[in-house]
Amino acid sequence: MTSATAPVATSAPATDAPRWLPAAVLTVLVLWASAFIAIRAVADGLEPGPLALGRLLVGTVVLAPLALRRRLRLPRGRGLALVAVYGVLWFAGYTVVLNAAEHHLDAGTAAMLVNVAPLLVAAVAGLALREGYPRALLVGLAVGFGGVVLIAVSTSSGGTSPLGIGLGLLAAVLYAAGVLTQKAALRTVGAVTATWLGCLVGALVLLPYAPQLVAQAGEASAGALGAVVYLGAFPTAVAFLLWAAVLRRAGAGRTASATLAVPAIVVVMSWALLGEVPGLLTMVGGALALLGVAISRRAPRRP
Numbered sequence: 023m024t025s026a027t028a029p030v031a032t033s034a035p036a037t038d039a040p041r042w043l044p045a046a047v048l049t050v051l052v053l054w055a056s057a058f059i060a061i062r063a064v065a066d067g068l069e070p071g072p073l074a075l076g077r078l079l080v081g082t083v084v085l086a087p088l089a090l091r092r093r094l095r096l097p098r099g100r101g102l103a104l105v106a107v108y109g110v111l112w113f114a115g116y117t118v119v120l121n122a123a124e125h126h127l128d129a130g131t132a133a134m135l136v137n138v139a140p141l142l143v144a145a146v147a148g149l150a151l152r153e154g155y156p157r158a159l160l161v162g163l164a165v166g167f168g169g170v171v172l173i174a175v176s177t178s179s180g181g182t183s184p185l186g187i188g189l190g191l192l193a194a195v196l197y198a199a200g201v202l203t204q205k206a207a208l209r210t211v212g213a214v215t216a217t218w219l220g221c222l223v224g225a226l227v228l229l230p231y232a233p234q235l236v237a238q239a240g241e242a243s244a245g246a247l248g249a250v251v252y253l254g255a256f257p258t259a260v261a262f263l264l265w266a267a268v269l270r271r272a273g274a275g276r277t278a279s280a281t282l283a284v285p286a287i288v289v290v291m292s293w294a295l296l297g298e299v300p301g302l303l304t305m306v307g308g309a310l311a312l313l314g315v316a317i318s319r320r321a322p323r324r325p
Contacts (some may be wrong), residue, residue, distance in 0.1 A: 043271065047280050048258035049209040055287035057257035060249045061124050061294070067246040070121035071144075071228060072235035075255075078225040080254020081216065085263065086181040096219075105219045110199025113224025119193040126186025134192025137170045137282055142198035144275035147205070159275055159318045166314020168281035171309025172244045175286045198278075203268065205274040211232060213266035221258065279318035286311040 064073060097105060120136065127135070148155045207216055239247060269277050286308035305324055 026073075026114065033136055034165055041272065043268055045206040046268050047277075050261045050265050050268070051280060051283050052289055052291075053257045053261035055284045055291055056289050057253055058124070059291060060253050060257070061121055063257055064246040065121075065125055066247045068238050068250070069234065069244045070118050070125065071090040071119050071231035072238050073239045073250065074114065074117040075225065075228040075231045076234050076239070076250040077117065077253040078228060080251050081221045081262070081265055082225050083257035084212070084255050084259040085218040085221060088263075089214055092212075092214055095215070098213065101210040104203055104221075105211060105216055106223050108200045108203040108207065108225055109220035109223025111196050111203065113220050115191065116193055116196040116200060117224065118187055118228070119196060123186055123189035123193055127190055129276070133186065134170050134173070134285070136194050136197065137167065137285065138191065139197035139201070140193040140275075140278040140282055141167060143201050144279035146202055147274040147278075148199070149182075159279060162314045162316070162318025163279055163282070165317060166279065166312070167309050169307045169310025169312070169314055170282055170285050171308060172256075173289060173304055176301050176303035176307060180255060201269070201274055205269055208266060213263060213270055217259075217263045221262070280315050282311050283315045284319075 054288070061073070068076070096102065125133070140194065144155075144159060144163055210218075239250075265277075289304055289308050
């Protein structure tokens with residue numbers, strides 16, 4: 023995904039990172055965790071394709087004023103092609119497949135399958151993006167994914183289906199491919215431009231679902247429509263914009279590893295909002311997931 027002439031180092035050392043970076047990462051994780059709950063809430067009223075289209079249309083509209091205010095300049099050539107590719111893979115493909123997966127999987131199993139993605143990102147980024155394989159990243163990924171597996175085991179309802187597992191793994195692959203392509207695009211394209219265009223491309227790809235969206239939205243409850251607006255405005259527009267800003271300044275492997283904390287945050291949010299008290303195994307898994315993220319984001323010592 024990168025050319026032979028691409029610079030070896032594309033991100034500033036962790037010690038030179040902006041002070042807002044940790045807050046941005048935490049915001050992204052919380053918003054993406056809330057998306058799992060919102061998607062589950064509207065699964066009965068909106069099918070995967072229409073839900074994804076509605077979410078991306080809202081995200082495109084929310085981001086448009088910011089893009090226009092910055093006098094958006096469309097990227098050209100390779101940069102535009104990369105933005106279009108991850109718009110199709112991540113914004114469109116991943117969103118539809120994740121919505122479909124949550125029709126067949128409980129939250130724990132879905133979280134485990136989707137969180138195969140950080141492992142894929144780290145494996146490919148080490149070679150293709152020349153980020154290498156820092157020991158802290160590898161250890162953190164192992165510990166964090168172990169925690170995700172514990173969460174999945176402890177929250178699984180036992181009703182998993184082969185179709186759901188296949189969709190979950192496909193979502194992870196699309197997620198990883200989107201992150202890696204986006205990282206390459208952000209070398210020449212700004213975060214606002216990349217996010218808005220990616221969201222727009224995803225919405226255009228999903229336009230064939232427009233008739234279904236109109237029909238199902240007419241029968242959906244006000245709460246379901248509100249969830250669609252929330253998904254588009256916050257987990258999509260705000261979170262993806264912050265994600266792009268972080269990814270532009272940090273390695274793809276280390277950035278993606280932070281998302282291993284999402285299942286743990288989902289558990290906490292379910293506890294606080296739905297009154298679902300997690301079991302001991304779930305809490306241990308959440309603690310391991312957070313510990314893995316902390317380890318993976320440790321900056322390597324300079325000689």
